Amino acid sequence: DAMVIQNPRYQVTQFGKPVTLSCSQTLNHNVMYWYQQKSSQAPKLLFHYYDKDFNNEADTPDNFQSRRPNTSFCFLDIRSPGLGDAAMYLCATRGTALNTGELFFGEGSRLTVL
Amino acid sequence: KNQVEQSPQSLIILEGKNCTLQCNYTVSPFSNLRWYKQDTGRGPVSLTIMTFSENTKSNGRYTATLDADTKQSSLHITASQLSDSASYICVVVVGGSQGNLIFGKGTKLSVKP
Numbered sequence: 001d002a003m004v005i006q007n008p009r010y011q012v013t014q015f016g017k018p019v020t021l022s023c024s025q026t027l028n029h030n031v032m033y034w035y036q037q038k039s040s041q042a043p044k045l046l047f048h049y050y051d052k053d054f055n056n057e058a059d060t061p062d063n064f065q066s067r068r069p070n071t072s073f074c075f076l077d078i079r080s081p082g083l084g085d086a087a088m089y090l091c092a093t094r095g096t097a098l099n100t101g102e103l104f105f106g107e108g109s110r111l112t113v114l
Numbered sequence: 115k116n117q118v119e120q121s122p123q124s125l126i127i128l129e130g131k132n133c134t135l136q137c138n139y140t141v142s143p144f145s146n147l148r149w150y151k152q153d154t155g156r157g158p159v160s161l162t163i164m165t166f167s168e169n170t171k172s173n174g175r176y177t178a179t180l181d182a183d184t185k186q187s188s189l190h191i192t193a194s195q196l197s198d199s200a201s202y203i204c205v206v207v208v209g210g211s212q213g214n215l216i217f218g219k220g221t222k223l224s225v226k227p
Contacts, residue, residue, distance in 0.1 A: 006157075041219060043203075090157055107156050108155070
């Protein structure tokens, strides 16, 4: 059974039209990550939560926001998507043992911007 | 600067053949190294985690090696199958409380019949 679930799997939006991607987990993990992955590139960390503590990467554009209302759910909001934001967005979770804990990824949400 | 380099960038092999993927890293301090398989359009799935003291670890037809002295790791796939076609990503965890993850760009493997 899937332990990290992302919705929707595919999202098509128009230039500038806000989008929300969701991630839920059944692992009760403390840490949740959002990555952006473009074709043939490594996943790029946008931000992560350690419990309710939000950690933004320095080069993540302000256009990207996140919310974590409870342990199980985390949302990625793209306020005004541009063509360059078309990518696969991956959610991942990890337990408290950050060094050794296994990282579990969702199946990803592929965003297309028209 | 912490970096993970993978080679080759892409690889095509015939079904049934073996192959080896390489990962070189310059990450300090080092905690552990992970190999992930990512099917096209899907999320990465863990294959193996290797700590400093582990030289070899197998998971079915996948065997990972780690040489902490030369900072190199390899992933060997035996008797390849069509379902092995995927990207293989090497990830190194930085030592310390944050456990930051450094991703390689991956090797795209295509297994042909």
